Amino acid sequence: MLDPRTLGFLKDLGRHKAEGWFEANRERYDAAHGDLLAATSVLIEEVGKTDGRVPWANPDPRKCLTRIRRDPRFAKGRPPDKTDVFIMLNPIGDRRGSADYFLRVEPGNCYAGASYFVTQPEPLSKIHDRIVARCAEWEGILDAPKFRKSFPKGLASPSSLVRVPRGYDPYHPAANFLRMKGFGAHHSRRGPPAGGRGRVEGRPRSDGGGTALHGLHQRGRRRPALTGAPRGITGGRPPTGDHARRRRIPGRPWPCRGGAAGSSDAR
Template sequence: MIHQESLEFLKDLAANNNREWFLDNKERYDRARENVIEFTGQLLTEMHKIDPGIDEALDPKKCVMRIYRDIRFSKNKTPYKNNFGISLPTTGLRPGGAEYYLQVQPDNSFIGGGYWTPDASHLKAIRQEIDYNAHDLKKIIDDKEFIRLFGDFRKQEQLKTVPQGYAADNENIDLLKLKSFVAWHKITDKDICKKDAAKQIADVCSHIYPLNVFLRNALA
């Protein structure tokens, strides 16, 4: 579970996002990070049960993202993120594909999965899979439990125009115009601090798993 102390650190960091404060509170950061790493290890074990593509022996330290922001090209010059990001890839640590992502942040924690902003070649392959096998995708995203947990899958950012190679009157044009293919579910502070939080999160991800299988098949 995530400790309340870890969430309190993130709250204070958000209110004091500067190097001096961070250095003065480095021990708090170290404790919070160790808590998140330990939780990630628990999560990997639970996630492997619902998605065999996740390596439960993966080093959890490598799944926890850096808290330091890259501010070189950003107008926001605050040096630190106000959350812990955890990447749970299904193909080792290689980026670019269907995976899961957990964000730990006070009042804004969530678990997500799918494929966010695929590159051009992957996007083309996913659209082709939708064109050929839209029924399989719609069976997943139109399931009542999927909608309850994640909302309307179609209401993600879409192209303003029809993608090249497809007709405007294609019966699946709303899916073909999607720029990302993700599902996410908000987690309350109370729930992420529960002893069985890792299992509960994995249970939510069991409903994302079929989506990731569809996306992986598209890229196979």
Template sequence: MIQRHTFDFLKDLVENNNREWFQENKDRYESARENVIDFTGEWLGLMKKIDPGINENLDPKKCVMRIYRDIRFSKNKTPYKNNFGVSIPAKGSRAGGAEYFLHIAPGNSFIAGGYWMPEAAHLKAIRQEIDYNADDLKKIIDADEFVKLFGEFRKQEQLKSVPREYSVDNENIELLKLKSFVAFHQIKDEELYEKDVAAKIATICSKIYPLNVFINNALV
């Protein structure tokens, strides 16, 4: 489970997002990070039983994303993220395909999966897979349990115009216009404090698993 001190650290970081405060509270950061790594290890162990594509030797530490922001090209110059992010690639050990993602932030925690903003070549391949096998995708995203957990898949950000490879009268044009292919489920802070939360999150991810298989099949 995620400890309350981890959320306390993140709440204080929101109010004190500067290098001086962070250095003075480095021990709190390290303690929070270790909590997230330990949780990731538990979650990862459960996920390997659900998704055989996950690298058996994947290190939980490598799944926890850096808290340091790249501010070189950003107007927001705060040096640290106000959250912990955990990414489990659905195939192999590197990003660049479907994944399971946990965002830990006070009042804004969520579990997500799929592929957010694919690069051009991957986007083209996913659209082609949708064009060829849309019925397979629709069976996944239109299932009652999927909709209950993640909402309407087609309501993600779409292109304003039709992709040039496809016609406006394509019966699956709403899916082909998508920029991302993500299932998203909000999690309350209190849920992350529960001892069995890793199992609950893994169960949610089991409903994302078929979507990740569809996406990664497109990228083969």
């Protein structure tokens, strides 16, 4: 799907940090950009087979690509150009308020997945409420064999709180997730397979459980938590004893099932 010359350009871009190098290689950039646009169109079509909203919400592939050139106003002390490109596919047409499917293109570090990284308290709180209210559904998505096979590293977060947010039970089985400031899962392609001579194939794994996780996040943003009990407390009382010590570890089996934590090959 991607021409190796596109990766070659990005690799050379990381080696030559002088301002004039980019302009001297403008033709290579134009060719790489065109190749990325073509790859984006293919991804929109492929991901649309699993999530039909994606083609409708992303009519212009150019708006799905991140920029290579940094804004000089915010790049003091940093190279003028980035060596990676993200293809972001948003299913509702609003990148600020929705999770994304993505493909990161970088020499030696290509990966695909889905993410919703947000630091605003209100939408993040709604997601946390949803995790608490639908804990069994959350558990089922993350522990599904298909999800763990597609995303062996489990969930990632750009940052996490030291403590569980105020108002949630600190001993809730999902306490580690309640501290997260965002959620993402990706599948790395260290040695991208060839899809034809000299070509590179790969697409976000929207059929490996990422779509289910994406949908739960989206519903979590729109719906408040169930009422009638304190947030983060199931059964009306905080857990005690051995149960209180069983904490959910991101990317691992839920310890609350079967009364004991099991082994995991997720990491």
